[in-house]
Amino acid sequence: MLIARRGQNIMRERAVLQRILVTGGAGFLGSHLCEALLRSGHHVICLDDFSTGLRRNIEHLADTEHFSFIEHDIVTPIDFDVDQIFNLACPASPPHYQANPIHTTKTSVLGSLNLLELARRHNARILQASTSEVYGDPNVHPQVESYWGNVNPFGPRACYDEGKRCAETLFFDYHQSHGVAVKIARIFNTYGPRMRPDDGRVVSNFIVQALKGDDITIYGDGSQTRSFCFVDDLIDGFLCLMASPASFTGPVNLGNPCEFTIGELAEQVIELTGSTSRIVHRPLPIDDPRQRRPDISMAMRKLDWQPRVTLFEGLGKTIRHFDRLLADIDPILTEVA
Numbered sequence: 001m002l003i004a005r006r007g008q009n010i011m012r013e014r015a016v017l018q019r020i021l022v023t024g025g026a027g028f029l030g031s032h033l034c035e036a037l038l039r040s041g042h043h044v045i046c047l048d049d050f051s052t053g054l055r056r057n058i059e060h061l062a063d064t065e066h067f068s069f070i071e072h073d074i075v076t077p078i079d080f081d082v083d084q085i086f087n088l089a090c091p092a093s094p095p096h097y098q099a100n101p102i103h104t105t106k107t108s109v110l111g112s113l114n115l116l117e118l119a120r121r122h123n124a125r126i127l128q129a130s131t132s133e134v135y136g137d138p139n140v141h142p143q144v145e146s147y148w149g150n151v152n153p154f155g156p157r158a159c160y161d162e163g164k165r166c167a168e169t170l171f172f173d174y175h176q177s178h179g180v181a182v183k184i185a186r187i188f189n190t191y192g193p194r195m196r197p198d199d200g201r202v203v204s205n206f207i208v209q210a211l212k213g214d215d216i217t218i219y220g221d222g223s224q225t226r227s228f229c230f231v232d233d234l235i236d237g238f239l240c241l242m243a244s245p246a247s248f249t250g251p252v253n254l255g256n257p258c259e260f261t262i263g264e265l266a267e268q269v270i271e272l273t274g275s276t277s278r279i280v281h282r283p284l285p286i287d288d289p290r291q292r293r294p295d296i297s298m299a300m301r302k303l304d305w306q307p308r309v310t311l312f313e314g315l316g317k318t319i320r321h322f323d324r325l326l327a328d329i330d331p332i333l334t335e336v337a
C-alpha cells in the first residue's frame with residue numbers, strides 16, 4: 001500500500017512539470033526515486049551504466065508516459081535540457097565499490113564535476129547522494145553534520161569515502177563560485193526491496209542467507225553498530241530536501257536514528273524468517289566503522305522529515321521481496337551474470 005508522504009505531497013503541489021534527471025536510476029535507491037517522481041507527475045530521465053544497477057528495476061517504467069532512459073557512464077560529460085538532477089550514480093556496496101576503486105573515485109569526482117557543469121549550464125538544481133562514510137570510523141557519536149570525520153585516505157574504503165568527500169567539496173565550490181543551487185544528503189545505511197541478492201551489504205546478505213538456510217556471516221564479533229533506514233523513508237527525505245528553500249544546501253543527515261548491533265540484526269532476521277541458519281563469524285573487513293548513528297535534528301528542523309518505518313516492519317517487507325525473488329531467481333541470475 002502506498003502511504004502519502006510529505007515529500008511526495010510537496011512535489012505534487014509544485015507540479016509545474018519538471019525535467020528531472022536521476023543518475024544511477026536503475027539501482028536500488030534510484031529506481032524507487034524514479035517511481036516517486038513519476039507519481040508526482042514529473043518527466044523523469046533515468047541514466048545508468050548498469051554497473052551495479054539492473055534493467056529489471058526499471059523495466060516496468062519503460063512504457064510510462066514521461067519516462068525516458070539513457071545508458072551512459074557519468075565519468076564522460078553529457079548535455080541536454082534539465083531542471084533538476086539527483087546524482088545517485090555510484091556503487092554503494094563495499095565489495096562493488098572496491099572491485100574497481102579507480103573507477104569509483106572517478107565516478108564521484110569526475111562524474112560530479114560533469115553533472116555540476118550540466119546544472120550550471122541549464123540553471124538546474126542538483127542533489128548529491130553523499131554518505132555517512134564521509135564520517136569514516138567516527139570518534140563522535142551520534143554523528144552530527146558539523147563533525148569532520150575520521151577517514152583513512154589510503155585504505156580499501158578510501159575510493160568511496162574520499163571520492164564522496166571530494167564530491168561534497170565540488171558541490172560547495174560550484175555553489176560558492178557559480179551560484180549553482182546544490183543540496184547534499186548524507187545517507188545512512190538504507191535497505192529494502194530491489195537490493196540485489198548478490199549486493200554484499202549486510203541486510204541483503206543476511207536475508208538471502210536465512211531464506212536459503214545458509215550460514216549467516218557476521219563479520220567480526222557482531223558488536224559493531226549501524227542504524228538502518230527503510231527505502232520509502234529515505235526517498236521521502238530526498239524529495240523534502242530537493243523541495244527545500246534554495247538557501248538550504250545541507251549537508252544534512254538522512255537516516256534512521258535507531259541503532260542496532262550487527263548481532264541483533266542477525267537475530268531479527270532469523271526470527272522473522274523462521275530460519276534454521278547458523279550464525280558463523282568471519283574476519284572484520286579493514287577500516288570497518290565500529291559504530292554509526294545519525295543525529296537527524298537538522299533534517300527534522302529544516303525539512304520537517306523523520307523516518308517512520310521500524311526495522312521490524314521494514315525487514316518484513318524486504319524479506320517478502322527476497323522470498324518472491326528467490327522463487328523466481330533465474331531471470332535475476334541471467335541479468336546479474
Ligand code: NAD
Nearest residue numbers: 024026027028029049051052053073074088089090092190
Ligand atoms: P546501487 O549500487 O544499487 O545504485 C547505484 C547505481 O548507480 C547503479 O544503478 C549503477 O549501475 C549506477 N552507476 C554506478 N556508477 C555509475 C557511473 N559511473 N555512471 C552511471 N551510472 C553508474 O546503490 P544504492 O544503494 O542505490 O545507492 C545509490 C546512491 O546512494 C549511491 O551514490 C550511494 O553512494 C548512495 N548511498 C547509498 C546508501 C545506502 O545505504 N543505500 C548509503 C549512503 C549513500
Ligand code: UDP
Nearest residue numbers: 094200201202203205217218219224262288
Ligand atoms: N557485515 C556482516 N556480514 C555481512 C555483510 C556485512 O557482518 O555479510 C557487516 C559489515 O562488516 C559492517 C556492517 O555489517 O560492519 C554493515 O556492512 P554493509 O556492507 O552493509 O555497510 P557499511 O559497512 O558500508 O555500513
